[in-house]
Amino acid sequence: MTVSFFFQTLISGISNGMVSYLMIAGVSLIISGMSMVNFGQGAFYVLGTYLTYTIAAKIGFVPSLILVPILVAGIGYFVEKATRPLFGKDMLYIMLLTYGVAYMLCDIIVMFWGYSIRLLSLPAFLNGGVKIVGIKFPVYYIFEIVISGITAFAFWLMINKTKLGMLTRAIISDRPMVANLGVNVNQMFSVLFMIGIGIAGLGGVLNAPVTGMSPKEGLSIFGNVMPILCIGGLRNMDGCLPAALLVGLVNAFGAVYLPQYYNVLPAALMVICMFINPKGIFTRREGR
Amino acid sequence: MILELKEVHGYYDKSHILNGVTLSVGQGTSVCLLGRNGVGKSTTMKTIMGMLNPKEHCKTEGSMKFDGKELAGMKSHSIARLGIAYVPQGRHIFPTLSTEENLKVAARAGVDGSCKWNLETVYTFFPRLEERKDSKGDKLSGGEKQMLAVARGLMQNPKMMLLDEITEGLAPIIVDQLASMVQNLVAEGVTILIAEQNVKFAMKVSSDCYILERGAIVHHQATKELTAETRKKYLGL
Ligand SMILES: Nc1ncnc2c1ncn2[C@@H]1O[C@H](COP(=O)(O)OP(=O)(O)O)[C@@H](O)[C@H]1O
Ligand SMILES: [Mg+2]
Numbered sequence: 001m002t003v004s005f006f007f008q009t010l011i012s013g014i015s016n017g018m019v020s021y022l023m024i025a026g027v028s029l030i031i032s033g034m035s036m037v038n039f040g041q042g043a044f045y046v047l048g049t050y051l052t053y054t055i056a057a058k059i060g061f062v063p064s065l066i067l068v069p070i071l072v073a074g075i076g077y078f079v080e081k082a083t084r085p086l087f088g089k090d091m092l093y094i095m096l097l098t099y100g101v102a103y104m105l106c107d108i109i110v111m112f113w114g115y116s117i118r119l120l121s122l123p124a125f126l127n128g129g130v131k132i133v134g135i136k137f138p139v140y141y142i143f144e145i146v147i148s149g150i151t152a153f154a155f156w157l158m159i160n161k162t163k164l165g166m167l168t169r170a171i172i173s174d175r176p177m178v179a180n181l182g183v184n185v186n187q188m189f190s191v192l193f194m195i196g197i198g199i200a201g202l203g204g205v206l207n208a209p210v211t212g213m214s215p216k217e218g219l220s221i222f223g224n225v226m227p228i229l230c231i232g233g234l235r236n237m238d239g240c241l242p243a244a245l246l247v248g249l250v251n252a253f254g255a256v257y258l259p260q261y262y263n264v265l266p267a268a269l270m271v272i273c274m275f276i277n278p279k280g281i282f283t284r285r286e287g288r
Numbered sequence: 289m290i291l292e293l294k295e296v297h298g299y300y301d302k303s304h305i306l307n308g309v310t311l312s313v314g315q316g317t318s319v320c321l322l323g324r325n326g327v328g329k330s331t332t333m334k335t336i337m338g339m340l341n342p343k344e345h346c347k348t349e350g351s352m353k354f355d356g357k358e359l360a361g362m363k364s365h366s367i368a369r370l371g372i373a374y375v376p377q378g379r380h381i382f383p384t385l386s387t388e389e390n391l392k393v394a395a396r397a398g399v400d401g402s403c404k405w406n407l408e409t410v411y412t413f414f415p416r417l418e419e420r421k422d423s424k425g426d427k428l429s430g431g432e433k434q435m436l437a438v439a440r441g442l443m444q445n446p447k448m449m450l451l452d453e454i455t456e457g458l459a460p461i462i463v464d465q466l467a468s469m470v471q472n473l474v475a476e477g478v479t480i481l482i483a484e485q486n487v488k489f490a491m492k493v494s495s496d497c498y499i500l501e502r503g504a505i506v507h508h509q510a511t512k513e514l515t516a517e518t519r520k521k522y523l524g525l
Contacts, residue, residue, distance in 0.1 A: 088343070166393045170382040177380040180337055181394045182368035182444060 001256070004135040009252050015141040017248020018148035021241050022203030023221075024228045025155055026196030028237045031229075033168040033192045036083065036094045040102035042225075043109075043218035044197045048072050048204020050109050050215065053118050056208065061123050065147065065205050072201030073194040075105075080193035084186070102219055109215035117212040126209075144206050151202060152241050158195075159237055168192060172235070227270035233280020242282045289353075290315045290448060290479050291336070296350035298328070298335045298503070305331045307503040308350070313448070313496075318470065318480040320494035320511055322487065322523060328503040329483035330377050333450045336481075337374050338364045355447070371399040373441035377452040377483070379433045381440075383426035387417055390425055390436055391443050398445030405442040413472070414439050431462040438469065448479040455486045467492040487519055499523070 001009075023045050030038045048068050055071075056064045079101050086093045126143050129136040159165040167188060171178050179185050207213070213221075228247050232239025247266050254265040261268075273281045291313040298306035306328050313319045321329045331340070336359065340346035352359040359367055368374065382390050391410060397403050411418040414435050420428060428436060434454055441449050451470070455463045463486070470493040474480060484490045490497060491511050499507035499522045507522060 163393065163395075166385060166389045169384050169389075170393050173383055174380055176339065176364070177376070177382070178393075179364040180339075180368055180374045180376070181440075182365050182396060183393075184363075184365045 007135050008137060009256055010249070011137050011141050011145070013249040013252025014245060015144040015148075015248070016251060017245040018145050018152070019203050019206050020225050020228055020248060021152060021244035022148055022206070023200045024225050024232070024244055025152070025237070025240050026199040027222075027225075027229060028232070028234075028240050029155075029159075029168070029192060029199075030196040032172055032235050032237055034189050035172075036087075036091070036098075038098045038193075038196070039095055039222060040079070040098040040105065041197070041200050042220070042222035043102035043105035044072050044076065044200045045204040045207070045221060046213055046215060046218035047075070047105055047109060048201035049208045049213055050113050050204075051201075052205045052208035053113065053120055056120055061120065061126070061209070065202065068205045069198040069201040072204070073198030076194045076197030077190060079197070080190050099219075102222075106215050106218040109218065113215065115214065117214055119212045120208040122209045140209065144210075147202075147206060151199060155199065156238075164188070164191065224266070227266040230270050231273045231281060233277075233283035236280045236283040239280045239282035243280070289313065290355055291481065292351075292353045293332075293336070294351040294353075296332070296335060296348065296352060298331050298340045298349075299347040300331075300340070301345050305503050306335060309335075309500070309503070309505055311498045311505060311508075313479060313481050316474070316477055316479055317496060318474045318482065318494045320490040320497040321481065321483045321500055322485070322490055322497050323500035324523060325485065327500040329500055330452055331503070332500070333374065333376070333452050333481075333483060336367070336372070336450060338362050338367045368444065369396075369399075371445075371447035372450060373444045373446035373448070374450045375437045375441045375452060375454060377456065379437040381425040381428065381433050381436055383424065385425055386422050387425065387428065387432075387436055388421040390440055391417075394440045394443040396444050399447065402445050405445050407443075410439045410442055413442070413469075431458055431465070434458060434462075434466065435469075438466075442473075442478075446478065448481065449473070451480060451482040453483055453485065455484065455489050463489055485523070487514070487523060 023041060027038055027041045030036060051068045051071060052064050055068055059067070083094055083097055086097060122140060126140050128139055130139050130142065159168060167178060167183060171185065175185060228240065228243045231246065232243030247269065250265050250269055255262050258265065277283060289312040293309050293311050296306055296309045297304065309332055321332060323329050334340055335348050336352055338359065340348045348360055350360070354370055354372060357370060385393065391407060395406065416432060417436055417439055420432055438451065438454065454466055467489055470480065470482070482490070482494060491514070494511045497509060497511040497514065498505050501522060507518060
């Protein structure tokens with residue numbers, strides 16, 4: 001492996017990891033804040049991709065980065081409303097409901113866009129490569145890393161520095177007490193759900209020019225990123241980013257060195273990590 | 289009267305716990321609910337806060353008026369927003385939030401728009417909390433947690449506070465500190481309903497008291513006039 005190939009693989013791994021982070025951050029937020037696993041997240045991601053095909057053609061790719069996540073979050077608003085009656089009931093119901101919603105979304109995508117797999121062409125400034133210290137990298141990979149990095153930072157600020165973030169962390173341990181402080185918890189859940197879904201939508205937008213996706217991948221793609229969630233820790237929002245990067249890198253280098261085992265690597269890594277710490281290897285043990 | 293309960297019944301699922309509680313609290317006064325363990329003091333407070341609702345498989349009957357508004361049927365968060373700060377038994381400090389964050393999550397202007405209680409004034413009132421402001425909630429001592437729970441209530445700039453057994457499990461010296469704290473709060477014009485088993489503490493901090501037994505008020509008197517006989521009869525002291 002030459003030095004330049006090593007760095008190219010590294011950057012490709014990081015950019016893939018960062019885009020998976022976008023899908024998983026929302027799932028993690030929804031798990032932590034609302035104690036519910038949104039199995040439909042993959043469908044919102046794919047919806048983001050398909051909306052981008054259409055919207056980017058009209059208003060351009062860069063504005064889609066903002067508009068599409070907002071649209072996807074808007075749909076999330078209604079999905080969250082649909083889960084309301086199931087709150088406090090067996091988790092299985094919400095799992096089934098969110099999975100059902102994912103099915104419906106995928107069929108709706110087929111209805112509007114058909115089965116043909118598309119690929120968005122990039123705007124000129126994101127095309128081609130840049131040379132950094134003599135090594136050529138695709139501009140788009142760098143772009144993905146920057147956009148996801150900004151999102152990750154904004155997300156971190158939201159969780160750690162805003163009142164909404166403090167309330168989210170408070171709700172994890174004591175929901176009734178949060179209500180007793182005069183906070184409308186249902187309203188807050190709507191906001192959290194929309195943020196979680198919106199970030200996944202952004203991941204979908206970033207994906208549009210890279211991978212052609214079939215609408216039905218909305219059902220399977222969640223399975224692909226599930227290892228990230230377990231490695232980072234189901235209830236550890238801070239674990240998502242390192243775990244996503246780890247899996248992204250393992251995928252990228254695995255594709256080079258162990259191409260025949262490429263598909264099982266994330267799952268194998270997950271199993272190993274679960275042995276090390278079932279709460280996630282990036283979860284702080286007790287105390288601080 | 290800022291708070292008036294009339295014939296309030298409370299149920300957890302099928303068990304009938306409150307058997308017609310009637311009591312009233314005057315604006316700016318401090319009233320105490322006394323009674324042995326399990327008589328329904330906490331349940332009375334939870335009922336006021338709308339926590340005995342059908343969603344939790346509970347039920348409330350009767351009338352509860354705060355500032356002339358009927359509380360029955362209202363959601364907890366709306367009740368809190370009328371200006372009632374609830375300091376529950378067991379403190380319920382958010383363990384993963386720092387002391388300062390525990391205060392910040394509760395910060396809100398009062399119903400009249402006043403922001404008399406903010407981080408600065410609360411820290412002046414509880415200097416110890418400022419010293420511990422970066423410690424996580426679960427790292428505080430019992431006394432610190434209790435102060436934080438009360439301080440968090442104050443951050444809501446409430447008209448009234450419900451304090452549920454704030455002396456529970458604390459050393460006598462801390463209990464004395466809490467007593468002067470409550471006296472100061474009353475002097476600041478905060479209306480207080482306090483649930484206690486500690487009669488000595490109740491006598492220091494309240495003017496009026498109601499004694500509960502098996503979910504009903506069995507005695508009502510000025511706290512200072514409580515006789516040894518009454519105390520023995522209802523509180524076993
Ligand atoms: N969540 C609950 N579900 C069922 N019964 C409860 C619940 N909480 C309290 N009780 C019962 O209600 C009665 C009154 O409890 P409580 O109001 O906590 O008493 P106190 O605060 O005066 O010690 C007790 O008999 C207790 O066992
Ligand atoms: Mg109690």
